[in-house]
Amino acid sequence: MASGGTHSKAVLVSAEGHILAETDGPCTNHWLVGVDNCINGINDMVQRAKIKAGLDPDTPVCSLGMSLSGGEQKAAIQKLIDDMRERYPKLSQSYFITTDAIGAMATASDYGGIVVISGTGSNCKLVNPDGTQVGCGGWGHMMGDEGSAYWISHLAIKTVFDARDNLVTSPHDINYVKKAMEEYFQVSDLMGMLPHLYRIFQKSHFAGFCRKLAEGGSAGDALCQHVFTEAGKALARHIVAVLPRVHQDLFSGELGLPVLCVGSVWRSWELMKSGFTQVLSEAQAHGYGHFQKYSLLTLRQSSALGGAKMGAQNAGASLPLDYSANINVFFSHTFNQ
Amino acid sequence: MASGGTHSKAVLVSAEGHILAETDGPCTNHWLVGVDNCINGINDMVQRAKIKAGLDPDTPVCSLGMSLSGGEQKAAIQKLIDDMRERYPKLSQSYFITTDAIGAMATASDYGGIVVISGTGSNCKLVNPDGTQVGCGGWGHMMGDEGSAYWISHLAIKTVFDARDNLVTSPHDINYVKKAMEEYFQVSDLMGMLPHLYRIFQKSHFAGFCRKLAEGGSAGDALCQHVFTEAGKALARHIVAVLPRVHQDLFSGELGLPVLCVGSVWRSWELMKSGFTQVLSEAQAHGYGHFQKYSLLTLRQSSALGGAKMGAQNAGASLPLDYSANINVFFSHTFNQ
Numbered sequence: 001m002a003s004g005g006t007h008s009k010a011v012l013v014s015a016e017g018h019i020l021a022e023t024d025g026p027c028t029n030h031w032l033v034g035v036d037n038c039i040n041g042i043n044d045m046v047q048r049a050k051i052k053a054g055l056d057p058d059t060p061v062c063s064l065g066m067s068l069s070g071g072e073q074k075a076a077i078q079k080l081i082d083d084m085r086e087r088y089p090k091l092s093q094s095y096f097i098t099t100d101a102i103g104a105m106a107t108a109s110d111y112g113g114i115v116v117i118s119g120t121g122s123n124c125k126l127v128n129p130d131g132t133q134v135g136c137g138g139w140g141h142m143m144g145d146e147g148s149a150y151w152i153s154h155l156a157i158k159t160v161f162d163a164r165d166n167l168v169t170s171p172h173d174i175n176y177v178k179k180a181m182e183e184y185f186q187v188s189d190l191m192g193m194l195p196h197l198y199r200i201f202q203k204s205h206f207a208g209f210c211r212k213l214a215e216g217g218s219a220g221d222a223l224c225q226h227v228f229t230e231a232g233k234a235l236a237r238h239i240v241a242v243l244p245r246v247h248q249d250l251f252s253g254e255l256g257l258p259v260l261c262v263g264s265v266w267r268s269w270e271l272m273k274s275g276f277t278q279v280l281s282e283a284q285a286h287g288y289g290h291f292q293k294y295s296l297l298t299l300r301q302s303s304a305l306g307g308a309k310m311g312a313q314n315a316g317a318s319l320p321l322d323y324s325a326n327i328n329v330f331f332s333h334t335f336n337q
Numbered sequence: 338m339a340s341g342g343t344h345s346k347a348v349l350v351s352a353e354g355h356i357l358a359e360t361d362g363p364c365t366n367h368w369l370v371g372v373d374n375c376i377n378g379i380n381d382m383v384q385r386a387k388i389k390a391g392l393d394p395d396t397p398v399c400s401l402g403m404s405l406s407g408g409e410q411k412a413a414i415q416k417l418i419d420d421m422r423e424r425y426p427k428l429s430q431s432y433f434i435t436t437d438a439i440g441a442m443a444t445a446s447d448y449g450g451i452v453v454i455s456g457t458g459s460n461c462k463l464v465n466p467d468g469t470q471v472g473c474g475g476w477g478h479m480m481g482d483e484g485s486a487y488w489i490s491h492l493a494i495k496t497v498f499d500a501r502d503n504l505v506t507s508p509h510d511i512n513y514v515k516k517a518m519e520e521y522f523q524v525s526d527l528m529g530m531l532p533h534l535y536r537i538f539q540k541s542h543f544a545g546f547c548r549k550l551a552e553g554g555s556a557g558d559a560l561c562q563h564v565f566t567e568a569g570k571a572l573a574r575h576i577v578a579v580l581p582r583v584h585q586d587l588f589s590g591e592l593g594l595p596v597l598c599v600g601s602v603w604r605s606w607e608l609m610k611s612g613f614t615q616v617l618s619e620a621q622a623h624g625y626g627h628f629q630k631y632s633l634l635t636l637r638q639s640s641a642l643g644g645a646k647m648g649a650q651n652a653g654a655s656l657p658l659d660y661s662a663n664i665n666v667f668f669s670h671t672f673n674q
Contacts, residue, residue: 031535073528136502139527142534143498161480165473166578190476191410197479198368241503 001045002067002103002304003028003038006120006204010045011304012053012061013312017320021053022302027120027204029069030076031140035083042066043088057090064092065311067103067303069121096314098307101125102133104262106306107299108327112250114242116235119263120207122148124238128247136241141203147234149210149265150203156213156227157181157193164190172222180212210265217271225271232272236279243283248290255329256293262303269296269330277333284335296331338382339404339440339641340365343457343541347382348641349390349398350649354657358390359639364457364541366406367417368477375417379403380425394427401429402648404440404640406458433651435644438462439470441599443643444636445664449587451579453572456600457544459485461575465584473578478540484571486547486602487540493550493564494518494530501527509559517549547602554608562608569609573616580620585627592666593630599640606633606667614670621672633668 001010008025025045030038046064050057064084081095098106101115105127112127122145123138137144145151156177162168182188185196196206216224239259251257265272284291305326309319338347345362362382367375383401387394401421418432435443438452442464449464459482460475478487493514499505519525522533533543553561576596588594602609621628642663646656 031531034536073531136504139498140531140535142538143495143530146504158480161476166581167473167483167574193480194368194410194477198477199371201479237504244503 001028001042001064002100002302002307003042003069006207008041008045009302009304010042010049011302011308012046012049012055013305013308013319015062015317015319017322019305020055021049022304023048023052030080032203035080038068038080039084039087042084043091046091060090061092062317063094063096063308063311063315065096065098065103065307065309065314067098067100067106067307067310069100069117069119069123094311094315096307096311098310099123099125099138100262100303101135101138102127103307103310104260104299104303106310107301107303107321108260108297108306109258109323111253112247113258113260113297114239114246115260115262116238117262118148118231118235118265120149120204121145122151122235122238122263122265124235124242126242126245128245129249130247134242134245136238147231147238147265148263149207151234152213152227152231152265153207153209155230156223157209159223159227161190170223172226174223176216176221177213177223180216181209184209184212214268214271217268228268228271229275231265232275232277233279234275235272236276236283240279240283243288243291246290251290251292255295255297255332256334257291258295258297260297260299260327261330262299266298273331280333281335291335293332293334295329295333297327297329299326300328301326338365338379338401339437339639339644340379340406343544345378345382346639346641347379347386348639348645349383349386349392350642350645350656352399352654352656354659356642357392358386359641360385360389367413369540372417372420375405376421376424379421380428383428397427398429399654400431400433400645400648400652402440402644402646402651403432403434404437404443404644404647405434406437406454406456406460431648431652433644433648435647436460436462436475437599437640438472438475439464440644440647441597441636441640443647444638444640444658445597445634445643446595446660448590449584450595450597450634451576451583452597452599453575454599455485455568455572455602457486457541458482459488459572459575459600459602461572461579463579463582465582466586467584471579471582473575484568484575484602485600486544488571489550489564489568489602490544490546492567493560494546496560496564498527507560509563511560513553513558514550514560517553518546521546521549551605551608554605565605565608566612568602569612569614570616571612572609573613573620577616577620580625580628583627588627588629592632592634592669593671594628595632595634597634597636597664598667599636603635610668617670618672628672630669630671632666632670634664634666636663637665638663 008028010023012021023045028038028041077097112129117123124136126134163170213224312319345365347360349358360382365375365378414434452462454460461473463471500507550561649656
């Protein structure tokens, strides 16, 4: 199964790699919802998947491979697994947890590449052909999440606050964003935003405002377009951060450097494109000889599939995946020589 | 009484303006601790002050004037007062709530000036001689707090995270800050910071790291000095934000524009000075003809005293305060003509 900052998904896969059932659930990031809600949510999704596939819910699956946003810290992960074993002994025979980024990469390829997640939060992970990993970001909204839906929403709202305070002049008219904010959060002034920032703050709801900004950007509002351009720059900077550590073989495939783009913010690619391509072109111009081309990929399958594959591997089995059927190339760029 | 983001203070004042008793308490910002803890904390401090002054705790004081960080939103304030009346009928005959900034200003002057608070959080308020107010900031750590102890701590820690991620190059060596962070938060790596940012996040504890940075700055660490210089700039930008709205009479006193500096971060003035003076000089050079001089003031008395004065006024009485005894000028600057 796989979790993001807002939704989760479980896929039940046969030994031959066929998807038997899929189920959805709420956010299961244990940093955001706590360990209890995380475990209960996972158990609920997997049990529903067993029933949906016509299997006995009291028979454990062979392996539960989980690709979790927030699945980075070893001690916390071991505790999650221990708690699951104890509380839900009928859930699975074996358990494996990896991060959302690695689960996504395992869905797309067994050769590596760069994963850039931008959903509720953001994260970037380079996986080299030898399996070594280099991360950038993924620290959550209090210490990063640059280029994520949370960050885009925050940037737009902060621009309104700063303009009202005369603290920073907005680069564009704030009226569309201000009105959209008042509608989305059901407030009549900036003071009304305080509960949404503190007492009743919910990251996924706050981040959901990003959809309204995407609508505004598509309809031509300059400030909405501006925050997405900034998000494109921010996400590209994550790639630039890991570029020095990319193994040179990753540059030399047909697609150039493969960048797997995961998360709902990538649906607004057209709004982010100018900022994103600008930052990568600048970095390339400052001297990465091997870096001649890059391609942006999306998944056609849930990254839960990669989680399942890794869980099976961990349990000593192997799940055959048809990688080419799992991905879609939506943008390629070759730098001028 | 007066509250900040970390501590609170109550002063019991006689009709003649003499302080009969002072008591301390924890943070009573209702946004941070909730309405119940806020009310209980205030009641506890005031009742202890009555006992300390040899008064009957069951006899209400004439007036309870409160200067609260987070005391801005009218509906929330009315609810606080209603709850206090109902739950603690022996507390006071009348109630008055204003913000920490206005309570501080009322302690220093009845003519107005600019208050810049930088404690756990930050805030700026211009009070003109006619009583009109213009604010900048004060939205808490999710939407501002620029130049506050929280913000300084966050900036230093974010610099370490970004350097580790190769996302942003630090302007100075990060080793002192990284080590101080690991000691203060009792963690062995960046991953260990996640609970401090989320599950067990406490703004006042996070902000308390600022003291270690001040020590580092005084001992010569360049990154510590850098974050305080940035804080000086950020606080000065709050003043620049309200400058266009300053009544010209406020520029023409002996002190020039009076800026009342409240909160523990101002103890690190020497570290902030270069950034602060630079931003104000640039703003002055870009054309404020009346703005020839400014002076920075601190309070020698708790801003609870100004809260008490305003509470008394609201109850139809007046508390005589000797303003000159309440303030201290610690810096003056006259711009070159």
